[in-house]
Amino acid sequence: MANxxxxxxxDLTAHEQATHLRSGAVTARALAESALARVQxxxxxxxxxxxxxxxxxxxxxxxxxxxxRAGNAAPLTGIxxxxxxxxxxxxxxxxxxxxxxxxxxxxxxxxxxxxxxxxGAVFVGKTNLDEFAMGSSTEHSAFGATxxxxxxxxxxxxxSGGSAATVAAGxxxxxxxxxxxxxxRQPAALCGVVGLKPTYGRVSRFGVIAFxxxxxxxxxxxxxxxxxALLLGAIAGHDPNDAxxxxxPVPDYTAxxxxxxxxxxxxxxxxFFVEGMEPGVREAVEQAIAVFEANGAIxxxxxxxxxxxxxxxxxxxxxxxxxxxNLARYDGVKYGFRAEADSMWAEMEQSRGRGFGxxxxxxxxxxxxxxxxxxxxxxxxxAQKVRTLIRREFAAAFASHDLLLTPCxxxxxxxxxxxxxxxxAMYLNDLCTIPVNIAGNPAMSxxxxxxxxxxxxxxxIGDMFSESTLLRAASAYGALTGWQxxxxxxxxxxRG
Amino acid sequence: xxxxxxxxxxxxxxxxxxxxxEEVARLQAQLSTILEHFELLxxxxxxxxxxxxxxxxxxxxxxxxxxxxxxxxxxxxxxxxKTDGPYVRxxxxxx
Numbered sequence: 273m274a275n276x277x278x279x280x281x282x283d284l285t286a287h288e289q290a291t292h293l294r295s296g297a298v299t300a301r302a303l304a305e306s307a308l309a310r311v312q313x314x315x316x317x318x319x320x321x322x323x324x325x326x327x328x329x330x331x332x333x334x335x336x337x338x339x340x341r342a343g344n345a346a347p348l349t350g351i352x353x354x355x356x357x358x359x360x361x362x363x364x365x366x367x368x369x370x371x372x373x374x375x376x377x378x379x380x381x382x383x384x385x386x387x388x389x390x391x392g393a394v395f396v397g398k399t400n401l402d403e404f405a406m407g408s409s410t411e412h413s414a415f416g417a418t419x420x421x422x423x424x425x426x427x428x429x430x431x432s433g434g435s436a437a438t439v440a441a442g443x444x445x446x447x448x449x450x451x452x453x454x455x456x457r458q459p460a461a462l463c464g465v466v467g468l469k470p471t472y473g474r475v476s477r478f479g480v481i482a483f484x485x486x487x488x489x490x491x492x493x494x495x496x497x498x499x500x501a502l503l504l505g506a507i508a509g510h511d512p513n514d515a516x517x518x519x520x521p522v523p524d525y526t527a528x529x530x531x532x533x534x535x536x537x538x539x540x541x542x543x544f545f546v547e548g549m550e551p552g553v554r555e556a557v558e559q560a561i562a563v564f565e566a567n568g569a570i571x572x573x574x575x576x577x578x579x580x581x582x583x584x585x586x587x588x589x590x591x592x593x594x595x596x597x598n599l600a601r602y603d604g605v606k607y608g609f610r611a612e613a614d615s616m617w618a619e620m621e622q623s624r625g626r627g628f629g630x631x632x633x634x635x636x637x638x639x640x641x642x643x644x645x646x647x648x649x650x651x652x653x654x655a656q657k658v659r660t661l662i663r664r665e666f667a668a669a670f671a672s673h674d675l676l677l678t679p680c681x682x683x684x685x686x687x688x689x690x691x692x693x694x695x696x697a698m699y700l701n702d703l704c705t706i707p708v709n710i711a712g713n714p715a716m717s718x719x720x721x722x723x724x725x726x727x728x729x730x731x732x733i734g735d736m737f738s739e740s741t742l743l744r745a746a747s748a749y750g751a752l753t754g755w756q757x758x759x760x761x762x763x764x765x766x767r768g
Numbered sequence: 769x770x771x772x773x774x775x776x777x778x779x780x781x782x783x784x785x786x787x788x789x790e791e792v793a794r795l796q797a798q799l800s801t802i803l804e805h806f807e808l809l810x811x812x813x814x815x816x817x818x819x820x821x822x823x824x825x826x827x828x829x830x831x832x833x834x835x836x837x838x839x840x841x842x843x844x845x846x847x848x849x850k851t852d853g854p855y856v857r858x859x860x861x862x863x
Contacts, residue, residue: 377846377847379846379847380839471824472822472823472824473823473824485822486821515829516822516829582809584805585805585806585809588805596783603784605848605849606844606847607849608849610849615859616860618786619858619859620784621784621786622786624783624785625787626786633785633787634798637776637779637780638802640782641771641803644779644782654814655809656819657814657817657818657820658812659819659820660814660819663820696801696802710823712822712824
């Protein structure tokens, strides 16, 4: 191809960018410079980043160019990447979008960031999120809301909204998010990109600022399945520093990408087609299921997971309980915000009262309530028992299916402010994604069309450690339909 | 189940989070609505069902009890709001 510029190469997927880096059509330095310029130009409209780290990114790009010249580049060497600001980066401020950590600079890299550093990736910046990853719209950020590139008056979803928005807008081809109840998949759906939540234990959580330790995983945002496979392969694996990481070998996630849909046993559980779901979302998801069926997948609509409707209360007991324990560490003593007051207890209470935002406090109170004397059995223990039932139902479904297909979110991107004063309405937005975290299975959201001009996401849920099957199906569906090729008018450098 | 104002203030004390009167009123209403939604769970029979703490069944993960390098004192203190030489400075715990 002639007349390629760093900007036109930046528009491509990461695996295409890697080809151009290897051929010498572009340098990592030029690619990083165009990514930094684009991200900074888009910030006034998107607010997708909490910090952009130009000096570090350019130094990483120069190191990547040296590796490329020496011929020992890894697949992601020189690729610009956005990192959710919940992931510790050594020497670079990591805020969790909270006033509590506004001035916090980690002294370590989290394991996934260390792995990507080793792979030669270029970290463009730290992306915006709901404070401590608690939210579904990226509006609960102490650094202001992120906007959706498809419609700037709408939310990008959350909590990893910055990571989704910057990939959808072409600032970077890849980014990292975390998913505790849907925080990768729901923003991927609302921004029209690919997002993958790995199996619990597949990716190390060491150095990731903790919210709900039994539920969360780090995972990739990308614009196609191949890119998601590359990034997942680079971050997955056992980590001696995370006792909950799985000692399970990491396969080559790109190996099965071209195997097609033929013979896949697909279940469509009706419990995920919830009351109040938007008709346009239902229509897009039904059309996607028809594409699977027309291309050799065996579709079963009788599969049922009857306890799935209970997943939302289970989640909003377990996640806040774990959060109330995890966030007890913010006492204003060793790090984080400290208020000035006239006694030790007053200082601690005011540090926490002023350092945490409204949604974080709400969850600390919920969790404290669920774990407190007299309520533990009725709430926390009960939720853990129902969690067992939900896990068993998923395991039973995967005894005879390779995949479950569901909507990812019951609605398209909603307007900024629309659900901010109604926490329960906000929580209900995650009805389709939360059950998967309760069970621990891997799942993806992939673009499957539009409703009212806004992207709709199809959720693919797989058996434990079957990320390869998810990626295979996502790759085949993407190639068949081309939905993942659609770009918002805001994409790239040509904005109105 | 509706929470009382006194219960919200009790939770604030357990969690060591200061709250304004306005916040107490808002939390009382919001938490009550959310707790009402939790009542869905009461209808589910969990007789004889063991609890799940996490979804990948690993148990007793141990490492060798060996010494290894730790971060320096300077690094450990680098994020502390108040320090005094090699110490973190806090208000008197016992008056």
